[in-house]
Amino acid sequence: MQVHIQYMAALRDRFGSGETRLDLPDTIANSEDLIAWLTARHADAAALEAPEIRLIRNDRIVTRPSAIADGDRLAFCPPFTGG
Structure with missing residues (x-):
């Protein structure tokens, strides 16, 4: 199975x-x-275990655990703050 993973913000x-x-x-x-x-x-991947890290699967935020399949596009996204 092959997946494409993106690490957003500080995870990058x-x-x-x-x-x-x-x-x-x-x-x-x-x-x-x-x-x-x-x-x-x-x-450093242990940071992905944190409950505040959101998982985006194929452009949709999903709850964890979430099934994954061949060809999925996954993104791990930490909370954002703004000002």
């Missing part, structure tokens, strides 16, 4: 990139599986 700085395409193992069925898999490979 943590990962050193705003986006990536990943080939995932068949064992990953949902967003929490994905986060655990990412965390095992990149310590």
Whole structure:
């Protein structure tokens, strides 16, 4: 399964990139599986576990855990503040 992931705002700085395409193992069925898999490979991915991080799947905000499928476009978005 291949997914396209975007890291928004401060998460982009943590990962050193705003986006990536990943080939995932068949064992990953949902967003929490994905986060655990990412965390095992990149310590900064633990930040994605925070409940305030929103998950956007194919241009829609979804609740977590959320199923993921081949070809999904995922974005992890921290809370925004403005002024």
